[in-house]
């Protein structure tokens with residue numbers, strides 16, 4: 001018989017499944033929530049429910065959105081001739097913050113990583129090629145992270161795009177190597193966007 005009520009153990013187990021949260025942090029969060037006012041804990045559970053019920057993946061760019069197609073894909077003022085390829089939805093947020101880019105996006109949902117067993121099939125690469133093959137795309141800007149996996153992914157995609165006669169560019173150097181796009185400050189990211197280079 002355990003001294004911990006079942007519900008408490010369940011919450012600890014669920015929190016443990018989140019990235020970056022070990023058993024110790026999970027216990028700390030659980031006991032914080034146990035002591036917190038009921039409204040705070042219920043507000044968290046409601047937020048969790050809504051994030052699953054009220055979001056969808058855009059079937060064009062695969063960004064997380066409130067509607068399908070998303071607000072960017074369906075905006076008439078965006079330039080459909082440009083596609084910016086990023087690893088994660090948060091990278092879209094980072095690039096939108098610069099207010100410099102007015103094309104569309106394509107979210108890969110990861111990067112090629114042999115170490116983690118992530119191959120090209122696990123990413124939305126085929127879907128990207130189909131978008132380009134459908135025509136109307138002038139430029140594909142590869143904005144994957146400036147680390148080993150991001151570079152390998154950009155090279156891989158650039159090779160596949162080569163026969164499709166589309167301009168392929170890569171964010172300029174200047175982003176901290178090994179870093180994540182989502183943590184880059186807007187000025188650094190703006191410079192990298194403006195100085196993008198042909199691949």
Ligand SMILES: [Zn+2]
Nearest residue numbers: 058061070073
């Ligand atoms: Zn979209």
